Amino acid sequence: QVQLVESGGGLVQGGGSLRLSCAASGSPFGSYFMAWFRQAPGKEREFVARISKSGGSTVYADSVKGRFTISRDVAKNTLYLQMNSLKPEDTAVYYCAADKYYSSSYYRQYNYWGQGTQVTVSS
Numbered sequence: 001q002v003q004l005v006e007s008g009g010g011l012v013q014g015g016g017s018l019r020l021s022c023a024a025s026g027s028p029f030g031s032y033f034m035a036w037f038r039q040a041p042g043k044e045r046e047f048v049a050r051i052s053k054s055g056g057s058t059v060y061a062d063s064v065k066g067r068f069t070i071s072r073d074v075a076k077n078t079l080y081l082q083m084n085s086l087k088p089e090d091t092a093v094y095y096c097a098a099d100k101y102y103s104s105s106y107y108r109q110y111n112y113w114g115q116g117t118q119v120t121v122s123s
Helices: none
Strands: 003-007 012-014 018-025 031-038 046-053 058-060 066-072 080-083 090-101 117-122
Touching: 003 090, 018 031, 018 090, 018 117, 031 066, 031 080, 046 066, 046 080, 058 066, 080 090
Parallel strands: 012 117
Antiparallel strands: 003 018, 018 080, 031 046, 031 090, 046 058, 066 080, 090 117
């Protein structure tokens, strides 16, 4: 089983940037499809971006397309989310997720989750 730990969240002004990291351990990182989701207070968990096992294929939610970039470094066992041009509506707890068999934009498809990292964007 893979264990996931997110970091890199914080408070940033609108228009600013943050880079989230998700460190994986316990199982070969390259064996997993990976994704980022987010959840704002009172809202359902929302898909942000996902990446294939090789890193060669990525998919983004329309709300972040052109502003966020998902990537993975197999040598470092780490998943990244570069977030630029941040908006107040990006405020949420961000989670990384992993699954061995499915790449999906639906959060219930993922079996492994990190604890989340808070991102707050001020206006």
